[in-house]
Amino acid sequence: xxxxxxxxxxxxxxxxxxxxxxxxxxxxxxxxxxxxxxxxxxxxxxxxxxxxxxxxxxxxxxxxxxxxxxxxxxxxxxxxxxxxxxxxxxxxxxxxxxxxxxxxxxxxxxxxxxxxxxxxxxxxxxxxxxxxxxxxxxxxxxxxxxxxxxxxxxxxxxxxxxxxxxxxxxxx
Amino acid sequence: xxxxxxxxxxxxxxxxxxxxxxxxxxxxxxxxxxxxxxxxxxxxxxxxxxxxxxxxxxxxxxxxxxxxxxxxxxxxxxxxxxxxxxxxxxxxxxxxxxxxxxxxxxxxxxxxxxxxxxxxxxxxxxxxxxxxxxxxxxxxxxxxxxxxxxxxxxxxxxxxxxxxxxxxxxxxxxxxxxxxxxxxxxxxxxxxxxxxxxxxxxxxxxxxxxxxxxxxxxxxxxxxxxxxxxxxxxxxxxxxxxxxxxxxxxxxxxxxxxxxxxxxxxxxxxxxxxxxxxxxxxxxxxxxxxxxxxxxxxxxxxxxxxxxxxxxxxxxxxxxxxxxxxxxxxxxxxxxxxxxxxxxxxxxxxxxxxxxxxxxxxxxxxxxxxxxxxxxxxxxxxxxxxxxxxxxxxxxxxxxxxxxxxxxxxxxxxxxxxxxx
Numbered sequence: 001x002x003x004x005x006x007x008x009x010x011x012x013x014x015x016x017x018x019x020x021x022x023x024x025x026x027x028x029x030x031x032x033x034x035x036x037x038x039x040x041x042x043x044x045x046x047x048x049x050x051x052x053x054x055x056x057x058x059x060x061x062x063x064x065x066x067x068x069x070x071x072x073x074x075x076x077x078x079x080x081x082x083x084x085x086x087x088x089x090x091x092x093x094x095x096x097x098x099x100x101x102x103x104x105x106x107x108x109x110x111x112x113x114x115x116x117x118x119x120x121x122x123x124x125x126x127x128x129x130x131x132x133x134x135x136x137x138x139x140x141x142x143x144x145x146x147x148x149x150x151x152x153x154x155x156x157x158x159x160x161x162x163x164x165x166x167x168x169x170x171x172x
Numbered sequence: 173x174x175x176x177x178x179x180x181x182x183x184x185x186x187x188x189x190x191x192x193x194x195x196x197x198x199x200x201x202x203x204x205x206x207x208x209x210x211x212x213x214x215x216x217x218x219x220x221x222x223x224x225x226x227x228x229x230x231x232x233x234x235x236x237x238x239x240x241x242x243x244x245x246x247x248x249x250x251x252x253x254x255x256x257x258x259x260x261x262x263x264x265x266x267x268x269x270x271x272x273x274x275x276x277x278x279x280x281x282x283x284x285x286x287x288x289x290x291x292x293x294x295x296x297x298x299x300x301x302x303x304x305x306x307x308x309x310x311x312x313x314x315x316x317x318x319x320x321x322x323x324x325x326x327x328x329x330x331x332x333x334x335x336x337x338x339x340x341x342x343x344x345x346x347x348x349x350x351x352x353x354x355x356x357x358x359x360x361x362x363x364x365x366x367x368x369x370x371x372x373x374x375x376x377x378x379x380x381x382x383x384x385x386x387x388x389x390x391x392x393x394x395x396x397x398x399x400x401x402x403x404x405x406x407x408x409x410x411x412x413x414x415x416x417x418x419x420x421x422x423x424x425x426x427x428x429x430x431x432x433x434x435x436x437x438x439x440x441x442x443x444x445x446x447x448x449x450x451x452x453x454x455x456x457x458x459x460x461x462x463x464x465x466x467x468x469x470x471x472x473x474x475x476x477x478x479x480x481x482x483x484x485x486x487x488x489x490x491x492x493x494x495x496x497x498x499x500x501x502x503x504x505x506x507x508x509x510x511x512x513x514x515x516x517x518x519x520x521x522x523x524x525x526x527x528x529x530x531x532x533x534x535x536x537x538x539x540x541x542x543x544x545x546x547x548x549x550x551x552x553x554x555x556x557x558x559x560x561x562x563x564x565x566x567x568x569x570x571x572x573x574x575x576x577x578x579x580x581x582x583x584x585x586x587x588x589x590x591x592x593x
Contacts, residue, residue, distance in 0.1 A: 029293070032299070051327065063339050134328055
C-alpha cells in the first residue's frame, strides 16, 4: 500500500516537473525542474530495488548533467532572455512521439511479474539478485559486457579530447 | 524493510515495540529460536510500513538535532581555536568561557532582516539555501556513528554519500544565479567549477578503500578495517582530505569566498537566516566530512576500551581540529593554482593509487570465496609499500607540476578568461 502511494507520488512529480521543464520560460527554473524530475526518477528506481541505479542517477544526472546544462546555457549568449527559438518544435515533437512509442512497446511487451511467477524455492535467489545490485552489475560489466563498457569509455575520452581541441587557445 | 533493521540498534527497539510479529521475530528478539512465540507489537500485521516510517522519522529527528548541537559547539570551538592560533583570545564574553556565543549568533541571524533583491528570482532564491542544507544533512543518513548506530545501512552507502554531496553544486549555482547579481553569479560559476573539479580526485581516492573493503556499505567498510585504512591507503587519505577541504571551501582553497580579498561569492546577496543556512551548511560540512573520513580511513567507530560512540566523536573532532589548524596556518592559493592542483596533481595521484592498490590486492591477497583476504604480514608489506609510494609520488609530482604565476605581462584578454573560469 505504502509503495503504491509512493509510486504515484513520484510518478506524478516526475511527469509534472518534466512538463514544467518544457513549458517554463525561465531557463534556470527549467533546469531546476529537470533536476527535480531526475530526483523523482531516482525515487522510482529505489522502489524497483535498483538502488545502484538510483544513486548513479542522482550522482550523474542531478549532480553533473543538470549543472553542466545550466553552465552551458548560461554562458552561451542571451539565455537570460528566456527559452531558445522554436524552429525545432515539429521535429522535436516527432522524435518524442517515436521515443514514447518505442518505450511504450517495450514496457507492454516486458514480463513484469518477476517475483510473482517464481517457484517458491528460487524466491530467495531472485531476492538476493535484486538486493546485491552493485556486485551483480560489476560482474556483468567486467565479464559479458566488458566490450561495450570499454567502448563507452573510449567514446568519453574522444569527447574530452574533442572538447579540448575545440576550445584550445592558439598562442601566436 | 526488515533488511534495514539488521544490526541497527538505533531503530530496532522502537520498530519492534510498534510492529513485532511472526514475520520479523528474528530481527526483534536477539535470542529468538524457530518455534518460539513472537511478541506482539502495538500495530496489527500489515502496518509495518507505518512502524518503519515512524521509527525512521524519530531516528532522523534525534540524529539531526544531536548533530546540530555538535555543529553549534563546533563553531564555538573553531572560533576559539583560531583565536589561539592568531595569538588573541576569541569569543569569551557570552556565557561561561563564551560557550553561549553560538546561541547569540543564531539569535542575531534570526532577528536580522531577510532582504530579497529586486532582480532576484524569488522562488529559486529561497530554495537555494534549503537545498544546500538538505544535501549536507543527507550524509547523516548513511553514516555509522557507533556500533549498530546508524539510520540506514544501504549497500550503496558510499556512492549515496558522493551523490548527495554532488547535488551541492546545483544549490550553489542556484544561489549564485538567482541572486540577480553579477558578482554572485561569477561567484557561483567559480564555486561550481571548483566543486566539480575536486569531485573527480575525491571519488578516485575512495576507490582504493572500496577495493580493500569489497563493499560500498559504510558499515561493511568499518567492519572490514582490521587496521585503519589510513595505513593501507595513505595516498587516498591525502587526496581525500585535500579534496574535501576544497569541496567545503575551506582554506587554503577558499578563493570562492575569500572575504578579505574579493566579493564574497555566491551568497553575496543573502542576509538573515538564509545566509545563516549557508553558514550552517559550511560549518556542519566540516563535521560530516570528518565523520566520513573517520569512517573510511580511521576505523570508524572501532577502538579499544571506550564506547564506540565516544571513539567516533573523538576521531571526528580530532579531524575537525586538523581542519581548523590547516585553516589558520596555510596561506590561500589562487584560483588557477587551485584548479591546476586538482587536475594536474591530485588526479594522476588518484589514478596511481588505484593502480598500486589493485596490483597489491592481486599479488598479496589470497582468494577466499568471492573476495580476497590478507595475512598480517601481507598487510604490513602493503602498508610499507603504500607509504613509500605516497612519499615518493608526492615528492616527484610536486617537482613535475609547477603552480607558478604565468610570465608577465599577461594580455588583458587572457587575464579576464582566467578569472572567469
